[in-house]
Amino acid sequence: MTYLGEGWDSTAELVDGWVERRPRRPEIGPQLLRESVVMPWLAPLLPLPVPVPVVVSQEPVVVRHELVPGAESRTLNAVQGRQLGEFLLALHAVPVAEALRRGVGRRPLPVDRFRAEVRVPGAEELLAKLDGLPADTLVHGDLGPEHVLGHDGVLTGVIDFGDLHVGDAAIDLAWALHSTPPEFTTAFVDAYGVTDALRERALTWHQLGPWHEVLYGNDIGDQAVVEEGLNGVRERLGIGVIPM
Known part of the structure; x- marks a missing residue:
């Protein structure tokens, strides 16, 4: 058994060649179970490898999937940019009705x-931009460098579909538009x-990203996480970072 790490929602260990994931909070259990239903259907529709979990246990919730090859890329190039563009074209073309039928839902933002x-x-100016945003596409929902894997200058997979909605x-x-070379x-x-x-809406989402970190820090009672999130909010809004 090899500890692979943890995110906000789950922990991951390598067990007998399989990635084994467990929820860090009770509300994440149903999310992992949903992935085991959705990903076997979704994976063949995508041009890069993705996790396809199977349920090992429902009480407690444990899922396993094959290890997706690669690691977070320290440098990014044009080949990888093209690959990610093609990957998202395929994902965003998936029929929404089929995703909804398999339990994927819409995700209201915690604006309050x-x-x-x-x-x-x-x-308030940024929050006002959230009114009327479309909600008509199947999206990964948490696409960043830690979830886009590569090796030898090419992408090899995309992971962590817990926020699929x-x-x-x-x-x-x-x-991809605001934090890459x-x-x-x-x-x-x-x-x-x-x-x-x-492009304009992507900037709104980019600016909103650290707001979730503030809420997460409050949820787990970690003021350092809150302050890091607030500095990210300030930086992306261009209002200056407060030294920690």
Whole structure:
């Protein structure tokens, strides 16, 4: 047994060649079980390897899946940008009705908590942009460098579909458009066909990302996580970071 790490929702260990995941909080158990229903259907529709969990135990919840090859890429290139663009084109083309039938739902944003817990200049202006965003596409929901794996200059897989939901396609573009090298971003834009409207909404999602970290820090009672999240909020809104 080899400890692989943990995220906000689950822990992962390598057991007999399988990745074994367990929820860190009770409400994550149903999420892992849902992945075991959705991912066997979704995986063949995608051009990169993804986890396909099977249920080992329902009480407590334990799931296992084959190890997706690769690791977080320290450098990103045009080939990988094109690959991710093609991956998201395929994911975003999946029929929403079929996803809903398999238990994937829409995910309301915790706007009231954002308003109460993230008190920084410009907060209301950003929250106002959330009104009327589309929710008509199957999205990964948490696409970032730790979930996009690569090896030898190419992408080898995408992991962590716990936040899979029906929402705004632009949420999956936020990291690729705003936190990657120019050559990666340019290739991604060309492969996906990013429009001005998508680019504008992706910036909103990019700016909103650290707000979730603030709420998570409050949930687990860790002020350091809260402050790190608040600094991320300030940085992305361009209002200055407070030294920790």
